[in-house]
Amino acid sequence: MNGIPTLVVEYYSMRIGIVCYPTFGGSGVLATELGKALAQKGHQVHFITYQQPVRLNGYIPNIFYHEVQVPTYPLFDYPPYETALASTMVDVIKNNSLQLLHVHYAIPHASAAYMAKKILEGEGIHIPVITTLHGTDITLVGRDKTYAPVVAFSINQSDAITAVSQNLRDETFKFFKIEKNIEVIHNFVDVERFNRKPIDAFKKVIAPEGERILIHASNFRKIKRVEDVVKIFYSVRRKMPAKLLFVGDGPERATAEQLCRELKVCDDVRFVGKQEQMEDILAIADLFLLTSEYESFGLAALEAMAAGMPVISTNAGGLPEIMVQGVVGYMGNVGDVETMSEYAVDILKDEERLQGFKNAAAAHAHTFDIKNIIPLYEKLYEDVLIGQLVH
Numbered sequence: 001m002n003g004i005p006t007l008v009v010e011y012y013s014m015r016i017g018i019v020c021y022p023t024f025g026g027s028g029v030l031a032t033e034l035g036k037a038l039a040q041k042g043h044q045v046h047f048i049t050y051q052q053p054v055r056l057n058g059y060i061p062n063i064f065y066h067e068v069q070v071p072t073y074p075l076f077d078y079p080p081y082e083t084a085l086a087s088t089m090v091d092v093i094k095n096n097s098l099q100l101l102h103v104h105y106a107i108p109h110a111s112a113a114y115m116a117k118k119i120l121e122g123e124g125i126h127i128p129v130i131t132t133l134h135g136t137d138i139t140l141v142g143r144d145k146t147y148a149p150v151v152a153f154s155i156n157q158s159d160a161i162t163a164v165s166q167n168l169r170d171e172t173f174k175f176f177k178i179e180k181n182i183e184v185i186h187n188f189v190d191v192e193r194f195n196r197k198p199i200d201a202f203k204k205v206i207a208p209e210g211e212r213i214l215i216h217a218s219n220f221r222k223i224k225r226v227e228d229v230v231k232i233f234y235s236v237r238r239k240m241p242a243k244l245l246f247v248g249d250g251p252e253r254a255t256a257e258q259l260c261r262e263l264k265v266c267d268d269v270r271f272v273g274k275q276e277q278m279e280d281i282l283a284i285a286d287l288f289l290l291t292s293e294y295e296s297f298g299l300a301a302l303e304a305m306a307a308g309m310p311v312i313s314t315n316a317g318g319l320p321e322i323m324v325q326g327v328v329g330y331m332g333n334v335g336d337v338e339t340m341s342e343y344a345v346d347i348l349k350d351e352e353r354l355q356g357f358k359n360a361a362a363a364h365a366h367t368f369d370i371k372n373i374i375p376l377y378e379k380l381y382e383d384v385l386i387g388q389l390v391h
């Protein structure tokens with residue numbers, strides 16, 4: 001056309017490497033769901049992790065899994081995971097002709113990716129790196145001075161950077177000297193998957209008398225303030241028959257259990273541990289509680305909304321970006337258990353009112369539906385690949 005040469009980029013079916021934590025944490029869940037969705041759209045996705053990611057279950061064509069082996073040696077008090085990861089990245093990128101590497105959670109994935117990129121550069125292979133910042137890699141762990149210089153350097157060396165909320169983007173610029181743009185791509189949820197009918201038999205086991213079911217799911221770290229969950233439940237429980245489900249596990253579980261004993265609510269609280277089938281659990285519950293001191297986004301709350309559940313949360317971090325006050329639930333200040341309890345009772349006290357909140361939460365989750373967000377990542381990949389060609 002007009003004699004202008006057209007750039008032809010093979011981005012319609014890309015070969016993508018994804019690096020993440022394979023555990024139950026939000027960043028690993030998000031990265032895994034992203035990889036699965038990309039594979040379903042015809043891209044070839046290679047996961048590089050030290051363990052099969054929890055949400056990577058069942059056979060999906062186009063998905064490949066490469067385990068990072070970390071050999072031990074008596075000399076190593078600390079086996080060098082980052083070195084093993086960088087070497088695995090090099091191997092997988094070369095042997096599968098990957099076109100780009102997308103790492104989730106900066107530490108140590110972004111610096112390992114930088115190392116792999118430099119090694120490959122020496123062999124004439126150019127691999128663009130995209131780093132997605134998830135939260136504590138910036139706001140907590142990343143700020144520790146033992147990590148901060150490497151975190152800042154490796155973020156700056158990435159070809160593209162994304163953050164899961166505007167708040168996290170702002171926090172990153174506030175704390176680190178970042179010389180590049182950070183694109184906000186919000187987390188997503190597959191609303192179809194979470195739109196489940198409750199399994200009646202399961203609901204009966206948890207709430208035999210039709211009690212309201214409250215739920216909290218997290219890694220029980222200090223930042224989640226799980227004792228506030230127990231306190232809110234205690235207040236609700238004084239106003240109406242109710243049960244509380246704790247999903248997940250972590251260091252503050254014992255604190256939560258102890259508080260349940262002190263408040264004498266143990267008979268109405270169940271700790272069900274780490275669960276893979278979140279959609280079935282969420283389907284039976286009435287209200288999700290997220291009392292965190294900070295959440296960059298709060299993926300667990302979004303999944304709850306997608307399952308048709310209102311949310312009571314704090315207004316910390318990126319939570320105001322996904323919550324709509326008085327519509328999908330309510331936000332309160334961090335630690336303001338009294339106000340959050342009043343909100344919870346207000347939502348739960350009346351069947352019709354509860355149903356209204358449930359419908360609104362389910363409808364709002366569509367804003368963050370996987371179908372709307374995946375194209376943003378694809379567009380970013382395309383832009384990065386085109387950028388590589390142009391340079």
Ligand code: GMT
Nearest residue numbers: 025026027134135136295296297298299
């Ligand atoms: O919440 C955690 O401690 C886990 C952490 C993670 O990286 O797995 O979650 C962070 O990333 C999620 C996915 O992007 C966000 O939804 C969480 O809000 C964020 N957690 C924090 O910022 C504390």
